[in-house]
Amino acid sequence: MRIPVKPKPAKGPVVPPAGSDPHVLLRVISKFLIPLIALFAFYVQFHGEYGPGGGFQAGVILAVSIILYALIFGLAEAKRAFPPWLVRLGMTLGVLLYGGTGVVAWLLGGEFLNYSVLFPDPIDGQHYGIIAIELGVLTTVTSVMVAFFYAFGSRQPDIEDGDW
Amino acid sequence: MSSWFVTHGAAFIVVLPLLMAAITAVLPAVRRLAWFTALVVVSLVALVAFIVLQTQIDLGAFIYRMGGWEPPHGISLGIDAVNAPIALLIAAMGVATLVYAEPAVDSEVQRKKRAPFYAAFLLCVAGLLGMVVTGDAFNVFVFLEVSSISTYTLVAMGANRDRRALSAAFNYLILGSIGATFFVIGIGFLYAETGTLNMADMRQILANLDGGSRVAQVGFGFVLVGLGLKLAMFPLHTWLPGAYAYSPTAVTAFLASTATKAALYLLYRFMFTVFDPSFDYVAVTLTYVVTALAVIGMVFASLQALFQTDARRTLAFSSVAQVGYMLLGIGLISTLGLVGSYLHLINHAVVKGGLFLCLGAMWYRFGITRISDMAGLGKTMPITTAAFTVLAFSLIGVPFTAGFVSKVALAEAALERGWYWAVAVIMIASILALLYMGRMMMVAYFSPPPASALNSDGRVQRREAPLLMLVPMIGLAVTSVLIGVRGNVYLAEVSENAARVLLPGGGL
Amino acid sequence: MILAADISPAVPTILLDICLLTLLVVTAFAIVRMRSLFAIVMLQGVYSLVAAAWFVTLDAVDVAFTEAAVGAGISTVLMLSAMLLADRKSTPVPKTRQWGALAVVFIAGAAMLFAVPDLPAYGSADSPANAYVGTDYLAKTAVEVDIPNVVTAVLSSYRGYDTFGEVVVIFAAGLGVLLLLGLNGNAGRYRAEVRGQRLSERAAPTGVSARDGTVAEDPPVDTTPVQAGGRPSVTGLDT
Numbered sequence: 001m002r003i004p005v006k007p008k009p010a011k012g013p014v015v016p017p018a019g020s021d022p023h024v025l026l027r028v029i030s031k032f033l034i035p036l037i038a039l040f041a042f043y044v045q046f047h048g049e050y051g052p053g054g055g056f057q058a059g060v061i062l063a064v065s066i067i068l069y070a071l072i073f074g075l076a077e078a079k080r081a082f083p084p085w086l087v088r089l090g091m092t093l094g095v096l097l098y099g100g101t102g103v104v105a106w107l108l109g110g111e112f113l114n115y116s117v118l119f120p121d122p123i124d125g126q127h128y129g130i131i132a133i134e135l136g137v138l139t140t141v142t143s144v145m146v147a148f149f150y151a152f153g154s155r156q157p158d159i160e161d162g163d164w
Numbered sequence: 165m166s167s168w169f170v171t172h173g174a175a176f177i178v179v180l181p182l183l184m185a186a187i188t189a190v191l192p193a194v195r196r197l198a199w200f201t202a203l204v205v206v207s208l209v210a211l212v213a214f215i216v217l218q219t220q221i222d223l224g225a226f227i228y229r230m231g232g233w234e235p236p237h238g239i240s241l242g243i244d245a246v247n248a249p250i251a252l253l254i255a256a257m258g259v260a261t262l263v264y265a266e267p268a269v270d271s272e273v274q275r276k277k278r279a280p281f282y283a284a285f286l287l288c289v290a291g292l293l294g295m296v297v298t299g300d301a302f303n304v305f306v307f308l309e310v311s312s313i314s315t316y317t318l319v320a321m322g323a324n325r326d327r328r329a330l331s332a333a334f335n336y337l338i339l340g341s342i343g344a345t346f347f348v349i350g351i352g353f354l355y356a357e358t359g360t361l362n363m364a365d366m367r368q369i370l371a372n373l374d375g376g377s378r379v380a381q382v383g384f385g386f387v388l389v390g391l392g393l394k395l396a397m398f399p400l401h402t403w404l405p406g407a408y409a410y411s412p413t414a415v416t417a418f419l420a421s422t423a424t425k426a427a428l429y430l431l432y433r434f435m436f437t438v439f440d441p442s443f444d445y446v447a448v449t450l451t452y453v454v455t456a457l458a459v460i461g462m463v464f465a466s467l468q469a470l471f472q473t474d475a476r477r478t479l480a481f482s483s484v485a486q487v488g489y490m491l492l493g494i495g496l497i498s499t500l501g502l503v504g505s506y507l508h509l510i511n512h513a514v515v516k517g518g519l520f521l522c523l524g525a526m527w528y529r530f531g532i533t534r535i536s537d538m539a540g541l542g543k544t545m546p547i548t549t550a551a552f553t554v555l556a557f558s559l560i561g562v563p564f565t566a567g568f569v570s571k572v573a574l575a576e577a578a579l580e581r582g583w584y585w586a587v588a589v590i591m592i593a594s595i596l597a598l599l600y601m602g603r604m605m606m607v608a609y610f611s612p613p614p615a616s617a618l619n620s621d622g623r624v625q626r627r628e629a630p631l632l633m634l635v636p637m638i639g640l641a642v643t644s645v646l647i648g649v650r651g652n653v654y655l656a657e658v659s660e661n662a663a664r665v666l667l668p669g670g671g672l
Numbered sequence: 673m674i675l676a677a678d679i680s681p682a683v684p685t686i687l688l689d690i691c692l693l694t695l696l697v698v699t700a701f702a703i704v705r706m707r708s709l710f711a712i713v714m715l716q717g718v719y720s721l722v723a724a725a726w727f728v729t730l731d732a733v734d735v736a737f738t739e740a741a742v743g744a745g746i747s748t749v750l751m752l753s754a755m756l757l758a759d760r761k762s763t764p765v766p767k768t769r770q771w772g773a774l775a776v777v778f779i780a781g782a783a784m785l786f787a788v789p790d791l792p793a794y795g796s797a798d799s800p801a802n803a804y805v806g807t808d809y810l811a812k813t814a815v816e817v818d819i820p821n822v823v824t825a826v827l828s829s830y831r832g833y834d835t836f837g838e839v840v841v842i843f844a845a846g847l848g849v850l851l852l853l854g855l856n857g858n859a860g861r862y863r864a865e866v867r868g869q870r871l872s873e874r875a876a877p878t879g880v881s882a883r884d885g886t887v888a889e890d891p892p893v894d895t896t897p898v899q900a901g902g903r904p905s906v907t908g909l910d911t
Contacts, residue, residue, distance in 0.1 A: 044737075049819040052733040054827065056838075060741040067749055084855035088190060091846045095186035098836050099179060112175045113832045114232035126817045130828045133835070140839050144846035145746055151853035152753035182840050189847055230833040236805050237812065239833045272864040280851050287844050294837065306837035310844055317848035324864040346780075356791060359800030369800075377790035382783050412864075529868035537871055614871055627868045 023072070030072045037065040045138055049127075055134035059141025066142075067149045075153050087147045094140025101132045166215065173216040174228045174241045174297050177209045177251060178307075181290035189283035196266065198279040202286055203262045209289070210255035213248075220248040225665070227299060235299075236362045242299030245661035246437075246506075250429050251296050253510055257421045257517050258289045260636040264521050265414035267630045268528055272324050272412045281321060287314035288418070292426045301438070302361045304430060305348050308394070312340045315423060319411040325527075332406030339393055339403040347390030353383030354438075366438050375443030384445060387434050388454075395427035397454075397491060398461030401484045408480035409533075413524025416476065420483055421517030425509050428490055432502070436666040441497045455495030459589050462488035466596035470603075475523055475535050478600055479516065482559065485593055486512045489574060492586060496577050502663035504574035507655060511566035511647060515558045518640030522552035525629035525637065530617075535604050540613025543624045547634055549608050551641040556601040558644040561594045566647035569655075685729045692726040707761050713751040720744040734823045 038061075045058035070078030102113040110117035115129025169176065184205040191198050220226070225244035227235065243251075262285070273281050291311025295304050316337045322329030355361060357379040358369040370376050393400045404424075408416050439446045462485050469481035486508070493505025525548045526532045526541060542549045558565035571590055578586035619625045628634070647655055699719045706712045720743025727736035792799030809826055817825040827835050849855075 048824050049821055051821060052737050052823070054734070054824055057734075057737050057741050060738070060746055064741070064745050067746070071749075087855060088850065091843055092186045092190045095839055095843050096183060098839050099183040099186070102179065102832075102836070103183070106172065111229055111232045112172070112179055113230055113836065115829060115832075116232060122816075123818045126829055127819070130817075130819070130824070133828055133832060137835065137839055140843055140846075144842045144849075147846045147855055148746075148750050148849055149753065150855045151849045152750060152757065154856050155757055155853065182836075185840075186843060189843075189850075231829060233830050237808060238830050267867065271867050274862040277851055280847055284844070284847055284851065287840065287847070290840075300834075302831075303834055303837065306834050306841065309841045310837060313841060313844040313848060317844070317851055320848075320852055324862045349780075349784075353787060356799070356801055359802075359804035359806065361805075377787075379787045379790045382787035385783055386780075528866060531866040531868075531870035617869065617871060630867075 027072055030068055034065050034069055037068065038062055041065065045134060048134060049130065055137025056141055058134075059138045060145060062138065062142045063145030063149075066146050070149065070153065075150070079150070082146060084147075084150055087143045087150065090139050090143030091147065094136045094138070094143065096136075097139060098133045098136030101129055101136070105129075169212050169215045170219045172228070173212045173219065174243050175230065177212050177216065177255065178241075178290055178294040178297060180212075181205055181209055181286045181293070182310075185283045185286035185290065188286060189280050191279040193276045193279060195275070198282040199262070199266050199269065202282040203259070205286060206255060206258040206262055206289055209293070210252065210259050213252040213255040213293075216243060217248040217252050219243075220245065236360045236365045239298070239300045239303050240362065241297045242364065243297060245658070245665045246432060247296045247429060249510070249658050249662065250425065251293055253513055254289065254292050254296065254422045254426065257418060257513060260517065260640060261414050261418040261421075261521070264417065264524065264633050264636045266632050268414045268524055268633070269412065271528055272414075273321060274324070277321075281318070284314040284317050285415070285418070287311070288318060288423075292422055295426050296429055299363050300361050301351050301354065301363055301366065302348075305344065305351060308344055308347065311423065311426070312344060312394075315415075315419065316340065318415040319407050319419075322411040322415070325412065326410045326533075328406070329410035332403075332410045336403040336407045339400075343390045343393030343400075345390070346386045346393070350383045350386030350388075350390060353379050353386065357383060363433065363438050367440070370438065370443075371440060375440075375445065380439075381445050384434075384439055384449070388431075388449065391427055391431045391434065392457075395424045395431060396484050396487050398457045398465065398484065398488065401461070401465070401487075404484060405477050405480040408483065408520075409474055409476040413520070413527055417517050417520035417524060420479070420520050421513040424483065424487060425513050428487070428509060431494065432506075432666055435494060436502075441667070442669070447497060450495050450497055454491050455586075458488040458491035458495055459586065460488075461485060462492070462589055462593040463596070466593050466600070469600045470596060472600075473534050473536065475526075475533060475538065475604060476520070478535065478604070479519055479523065482597065482600065483512075483516055485597070486516070486559075488593070489571070489590070492590075493574055493577065496581055496583070496586075497667070498577055498581060499660075499663045499667050500573070500577035500580050502666055503656070503659045504570055504577045506659040506662050507573050508567075508570035510655060510659075511558070511570045511644065514640050514643050514647070515555050515566055518555040518637055518644065519552065519559065521633065521637040521640065522548050522555065525633045528633065529627050529629060535607055538604055538607045539611035540608070540617060540624065542609040544613055544617055544626060545628055546626070548629050548637065549605075551634075551637045552608070553605055554641040555637075555644055556605060558648065560597045560601055564645065564648045566644040568648055573656075573659075688729050689726065692722055692729065695722045696726065707764070709755045709758070709760055709762055710752075712762070713748055713755060716751065717744045717748040720747065 041058045041062035041064075044053035044061060045055060048054035048058070066078060066082055069081065101115070101118075105114045105117050106112055108117045113129075113133075116122035116125045118125035118129050184201065188198050188201050188205075191201065220243050225242065227243070228241040229235070230239040230241065232238070265282075265285075269278060269281060288311050291307045291309075291314060294307030294310060298304055298307065316333050319336055320330055320333035322332075351361070354366060357373075357376050358366050360366055360369065370380060373380070375381075389400070393403075396404045408420055411419065435441070435446065435450060441447045441450060465481045465484035465488065469478045469485065472478040472481060489508050490505045490512070493501040493503075493508065495501070523532075526538065526545065529545060530537070530541075532538055532541075554565070558567040561567040561571040571594060575587045575590050578584075578590070613624055617625060617627075629637075696719065699715055699722060703712050703715045703719065706715065720739055724736040724740040724744065727733075727739055792801070797803065809822055809830065813819070813822045813825040817829050819825050
């Protein structure tokens with residue numbers, strides 16, 4: 001089985017000897033940036049009730065942080081951090097989390113996705129219901145976006161630096 | 165428990181397959197596990213769809229408030245005499261196809277991909293049901309996308325049989341996306357005009373505006389073109405032959421019997437419920453544009469069917485022609501016309517689904533796709549060929565079959581409006597159907613089987629399709645005859661109720 | 673001449689709108705005229721970014737956010753990855769095949785322009801879209817959902833079922849990629865086999881090497897699918 005593990009911009013081993021890596025600046029800066037991007041994703045996720053944002057945007061941003069990691073440090077490294085089986089499971093879990101919230105509302109005697117019945121106080125129910133479904137959106141969107149990248153990236157032919 | 169289904173059934177038939185699709189996608193590649201899960205889910209959906217239909221018959225139209233919000237603010241599902249039977253039809257065809265799918269998918273899809281394959285199938289079922297039961301115009305678009313995207317994937321899976329499935333799927337993806345875009349632009353214009361997305365509310369507001377301004381007219385045009393692409397209205401049908409011919413056999417049968425039908429249901433909904441033929445632009449468009457395209461499609465697609473070498477492409481072009489019949493019923497703008505159209509929708513779903521199942525079984529045993537290779541099937545696969553024959557008669561419209569009932573209903577409706585030429589076109593298209601279906605049956609019955617299909621002693625070796633394939637195709641063949649013999653008792657009533665809901669005033 | 677007293681808050685944004693829309697049109701034409709796919713992908717990113725800026729001037733901040741993240745961010749990377757599997761340059765489409773597409777664009781555009789005179793003024797408070805359900809949401813959210821961002825309340829509670837559908841759409845897309853490509857680039861190729869005897873050898877190309885169907889040496893006695901299914905069904909022909 002062929003698993004192409006070439007990082008996209010960099011040709012050669014994943015961690016080249018010191019001084020010979022033309023992308024060292026990129027690596028250092030992105031190491032600093034990636035956690036910030038992920039943090040921003042969670043900010044967008046949990047601040048969505050107050051400002052613009054929500055699960056969808058947060059999911060995309062979180063996926064971007066993983067994709068950036070893959071671009072800089074290579075697909076194999078990214079797959080170690082976020083393995084494909086987890087990606088597949090994440091796609092499913094997000095849908096189940098969202099739909100499951102609706103099913104719980106069913107079990108508590110309300111309509112599908114009626115968050116008001118989730119807690120004794122309908123307002124509480126709405127709040128927690130929205131948090132739960134936004135988490136579901138985050139999970140599915142992140143997983144699917146990463147899945148797209150893995151699917152296309154894993155088939156990558158070698159790219160010479162000169163091609164760019 | 166059954167009272168719970170009475171209340172929540174309309175949502176249940178959409179949500180259950182959606183959630184189970186997510187679970188099915190990660191099931192281990194144990195033989196038959198994913199298939200069994202999908203079959204149980206869709207059977208349960210069919211059962212609940214029946215309860216919903218029964219509820220609708222007993223209590224009349226009802227709505228389901230998603231999330232507990234009242235209609236124009238929240239999304240509501242609306243069940244009435246028009247969509248309850250179609251929901252049951254889709255679920256039932258899903259069951260028939262899934263029963264057939266076990267051996268078919270076993271031969272056409274590699275083992276590790278079967279679980280996601282069935283998951284995509286469940287998504288397609290859920291998407292079609294979601295489109296049909298919803299009472300919210302934007303929600304239609306969402307579920308249209310669910311069913312379309314899973315369908316593109318399913319069509320592309322046919323690449324295991326024929327690489328041309330990939331370009332067919334791509335073609336379908338592009339045209340389907342254009343259709344969905346047109347549809348959603350139309351919804352956008354309607355929202356600008358009415359300020360609501362709820363269909364019943366839209367109807368009220370548009371009626372108060374007496375059809376509304378140019379904005380509503382443009383919205384109408386975009387919705388018509390978008391749905392026309394999805395239901396393969398004549399010049400917009402180019403995606404259909406490839407998608408039907410190259411997708412996995414089970415997928416073709418399901419698509420042919422349900423996908424265009426769900427889009428056609430939406431056309432009924434938008435033309436008659438959201439808009440109203442009493443608006444000038446609706447009446448003019450239906451009478452001149454839709455009818456003209458219907459008639460041209462009936463003749464032209466039938467002629468194209470006649471000149472195909474591939475059996476599945478023949479049936480695909482025949483589907484375009486049959487859509488023409490249903491559109492003709494819409495173009496008549498009369499209760500009788502809608503009765504005929506609705507009846508033909510149900511009949512054609514049963515018949516075309518069954519025919520594609522038979523062709524799928526022929527591929528399963530012999531790898532046959534071309535008509536000339538069907539030689540001797542009457543001897544090698546007698547039961548399959550018999551079912552194929554019965555269903556073909558039904559497609560042609562031989563008396564005592566389903567096709568006869570609906571074609572007569574359509575002809576009567578055309579006579580009622582004095583459209584004698586339309587009756588003539590129905591006759592011509594039926595004769596063309598006789599020719600292209602007859603060609604296949606001639607080859608199947610009267611050409612000798614090829615030498616390689618003979619035993620060493622020169623006798624024909626029978627290789628009937630496996631039981632799981634035979635059961636649904638015989639079931640559908642018997643159904644089509646039952647509709648033909650007793651159809652005027654039950655189905656006619658269903659169609660009349662639907663037509664009365666769509667055209668409360670009785671039309672022009 | 674714009675007098676300070678006459679400036680409604682909408683005037684400067686309209687000027688901005690015109691600039692941004694002009695940029696969008698220019699970018700779109702550039703994309704259509706380009707042959708280098710790499711440049712096209714980059715310009716598509718530009719297009720999304722300009723569109724996002726335009727959405728901000730329309731006060732649709734949530735949409736702008738999504739457009740920037742998806743259109744300018746993820747899509748560009750995905751298009752690049754897809755492009756690398758294909759050619760670097762697009763082959764020109766013959767002129768004769770472009771007329772149809774052009775006609776569709778013109779007719780659709782003309783239809784939209786036809787509606788323009790009857791559309792409510794931009795931002796008008798008594799347009800149906802703002803006056804009816806829209807106003808109700810503003811009033812009801814504070815009482816019924818009690819979160820500050822009304823857009824979130826509409827998306828996840830009032831129209832939560834739509835959002836559920838959208839999540840499923842994304843899931844369906846992921847499922848499609850999983851089925852057709854595989855997450856490790858090893859979706860493999862598989863040739864569907866008949867479970868009987870292949871009579872029609874003039875079947876279509878399946879893209880797999882010359883491995884033939886089960887052309888039976890002698891006619892197999894047992895033709896149940898179980899027997900035929902005994903063969904390994906995953907050929908896993910990884911390229």
